[in-house]
Every structure is written in C-alpha cells, then in structure tokens.
Amino acid sequence: MQVENVKKIGNGKPYIAFVGGTHGDELTGIEVVKKMESFLEEKEIVKGTVFLIIANPEAVKQKKRFIDEDLNRVFHLNFSDPEAVKNINWWGGESPNNLKPKKKLNYERKRALDLSEILSMQDFVFDIHSTIQKGKSFVLLFDEKKQKKLAELFKPDFLVSTEKIFGKHRERSKIFTIDRFVSLHGGVGITIETGWKEDVSKVEKVFSSCKEILDFLEVTEPKNRQQSLFDMPSPSDDSEVKLAQKRSITPLVEVYEEKISCTGYFHWSQSWKNLEKIPKGTVIGTDGDRKMVLEKDSFIIFPKVNPTKGGRICLLGA
Ligand SMILES: [Zn+2]
Numbered sequence: 001m002q003v004e005n006v007k008k009i010g011n012g013k014p015y016i017a018f019v020g021g022t023h024g025d026e027l028t029g030i031e032v033v034k035k036m037e038s039f040l041e042e043k044e045i046v047k048g049t050v051f052l053i054i055a056n057p058e059a060v061k062q063k064k065r066f067i068d069e070d071l072n073r074v075f076h077l078n079f080s081d082p083e084a085v086k087n088i089n090w091w092g093g094e095s096p097n098n099l100k101p102k103k104k105l106n107y108e109r110k111r112a113l114d115l116s117e118i119l120s121m122q123d124f125v126f127d128i129h130s131t132i133q134k135g136k137s138f139v140l141l142f143d144e145k146k147q148k149k150l151a152e153l154f155k156p157d158f159l160v161s162t163e164k165i166f167g168k169h170r171e172r173s174k175i176f177t178i179d180r181f182v183s184l185h186g187g188v189g190i191t192i193e194t195g196w197k198e199d200v201s202k203v204e205k206v207f208s209s210c211k212e213i214l215d216f217l218e219v220t221e222p223k224n225r226q227q228s229l230f231d232m233p234s235p236s237d238d239s240e241v242k243l244a245q246k247r248s249i250t251p252l253v254e255v256y257e258e259k260i261s262c263t264g265y266f267h268w269s270q271s272w273k274n275l276e277k278i279p280k281g282t283v284i285g286t287d288g289d290r291k292m293v294l295e296k297d298s299f300i301i302f303p304k305v306n307p308t309k310g311g312r313i314c315l316l317g318a
Helices: 027-042 057-061 082-086 107-120 144-152 178-184 203-216 235-247
Strands: 006-011 015-020 048-054 124-131 138-141 158-161 188-196 252-260 266-268 283-287 290-293 298-301 312-317
Touching: 015 027, 015 203, 027 048, 027 124, 027 188, 027 203, 048 107, 107 178, 124 178, 124 203, 138 144, 144 158, 144 188, 158 298, 178 188, 252 298, 283 312
Parallel strands: 015 048, 015 124, 124 188, 138 158, 158 252
Antiparallel strands: 006 048, 138 188, 252 312, 266 283, 283 290, 298 312
C-alpha cells in the first residue's frame, strides 16, 4: 500500500521506522527525518528496510500540533479489522472529560488508520518529539528490558520510565500512542523527546543518533568497525576512562505518580520546566483550593498548561 509522506528504502527484515511530525509543530523530528532521507540516498543499506515517515503532513504544513485531534492518541487496537473500524467507539481516550463520542473519521483518525498497517509491521519505531515546555531531553520507557539499550543510543539527559505505574501494556483503553501501538504488535516503539519544541539546536545530535541506531542494528556498515590503536586509552588513563564510562550512563527517572485535576481549576505555583527537579515539601500548584505538596524530591514531567477536570496535571518521577 502506498501511503503519502512515507518513504521506504531497502528490502526485507528488520523493519525500522523513523517518525517525525507526529505533532506538526515539533520541528526537530521533521528535520531529522528529512536529513535521514538525504543520508540514505548516499549510504548503502546492507540489511533490512528503513521507513521514513512524516506522520502528520497537514499539521506540519500548517505548523500546528494537529488539525482535528492529537495524532498520538488515536491509534486504535481494532485498526487491523476493517469491519471493526467502521464501528470504532472513538471515545476510549485517556481522560473521561476529553472524550469525544463521534464515530466519524476525522483527519488524524484517517491518517492513523493509513499509517497503522506500516507501523504494526515494524520491528523498531523511533518517534521523535519535542516538548511544549522548556526542559531536558529524555526518552520514555514502558518496557525497560526491550527499550533501554536503544534509548541510550540517543544520549538523552534522562530516561523516564513509566513501567512501574502504568505497566508494559496499558489497557485502560483501546486507543494508543504510536510507541505503545508498535509494542502491542510485537515491535519496539520508542518516543524520543528532544527538548523544547522552539529549540532546533538538537537536530544534528538526534540525526547522528539515528545513524548510530542503523549501525547498531547492522542496517548500515559503520565507518570503523575496528577501533584505531590511537583511540585506546593508555594505562595511566584508567581513572579517566572509568569516569567517562560512569558519565555515559543515562540517569533513570522512575515515574511514581500521575497527578490528576479533581476540579479542573488547577494553577501552577510557578512555571516549572519539564524534568525540573523540585525538593520535597514544595507546593507545586493548587487544585481548586487544595495545595499540591511534594511528598519527596521529584522530577516534574509533562506539566500541562490548563488541565481539565479529571485530566492529567503532570507525572511525578524520582
Ligand atoms: Zn510531540
């Protein structure tokens, strides 16, 4: 099946997809996918197939997050069954107050349906995002065993794991994000958050990580399989090496709580950055007239601007 804004390069397994523009205003992922396209025109693929995907082309064109609905919340479990698609009950969303009980296929739902066939057959999918709030780069994990090693190749500031609170398979609804949709179909789906969406200085770094991923998965032939003797540390450098190795381990933040607004009138006490570390006892905001106090030193993750009643305020990790 030919799908618009999807480029396929190579043949056979493994299938690897790089996805940009799932949210149309997150430029880093879009630029990285474009750079991968030029790169793969020159570079020989020795094994497997690479798919380059601009997930939400209309939103990219309009420089908007989405047209009708968040594309990263509409991948439905029943996509593989055309009869079931007609009868999808689209409201199984994340938060009861955001539910839209329409059966109509809007732009994003149609696009998700078109992409679902390609995404569900992938072995690895790297969905490149940026955050609305300023802050650090991170990779989200929900299945550490499968995802951690690949995630570390992106050299993010943090790895953020939701495995403990949401589990490997989150079955609260039938509608999934791209990473979880891929994982439900047996692949490894990874969401990379490259930092603030207005900051495009990370394009080169993320691009080179994507190339490293292809080397790691042996899709491309790395430049230097053999290490040069001159790169080897001399014996006296031992402590330096250990230090460098230690530094290269990405800190892991474990999400321990999802904060939900009970009132729909939530106000932050200040504008927190994504993945900002906040000390125990801090009042991070008020929900109605109730103060929200941190019970331990915590990282704030995905702080929402105007959470709805019953909707997510943020995640807390430690
Ligand atoms: Zn995004």
